[in-house]
Amino acid sequence: MTIANMTVADALLLALGVIAVGSGALVVTSTHLVRAGLYLVVSLGSVAGLYLVLGAELVAWVQVLVYVGAVVVLLLFAVMLTRAPIGPSGDLDRPAWAAAIIGAGVGLGLAALLVGAFHWTLYPLPVPGTAAQMGGEIFGAWVLPFEVLSILLLAALVGAIVLSRPDIGARRNAEADTH
């Protein structure tokens, strides 16, 4: 268990992991709403780098497209639509001790569990999986969950539209008032 037997892949994993965890810590501690969103971009981007090193190419690019591209933009739009202040805001946090105890307990407990399970075992570097292989898996063994997921996406789409249309909710309120 020395530093000497670390390979290039290990060094990359370590560097990306440190960036991901460090910017993740800034996401949950930053007092600027917009900066928290931008640190989230850094964290998710380095997680995409981790996927690349681990040989999951398609997952890495989907991560960049969907997370960094879509989800973060959606979150930043929500920051703007709720008229968040640009500067630091002091009322973003609740008292820290309970959250710190539970968060540290969960994180360090999981870390101890995984370190205990895998120790410093050396695994062969995986062959990079191609998108064709992944497509074959998804439309072969996993085609039923894939279809269920498409129904879930449709339900989420309809749900988001119903939630954000003011006239649908308002009509129900008007009926309730007349009764």
Place this chain on the structure above:
Amino acid sequence: MHAVIPYLTGALLFGLGVYGVLRRRNAILVLMAVELMLNAVNVIFVTADVTVRGTGAHAGAVFALFVIVLAAAEVGVGLAIVLQYYRVRHAVAVDEVRLDDEKVPQ
């Protein structure tokens, strides 16, 4: 490749996500912390794909893709709820939500 490094990354990211969900008052920051937790799970899935034998080929990566899709759906509906709540109450603080309040203010 020492698989314990990405596993450790995933565990610590999950802990940070739990901390963020419990600590933050702003609903959008809570959603960001939830994204961190989902990413931690994905890291562990993809690493398990490399280390755990006996599952199907690339089962972990396929699950990671499914989790990404679920996260996209979750953040869409979650932000719709947050924006609707902001429109009604002009606030996004989760600890000021009154769960027993039935009256809808206009």
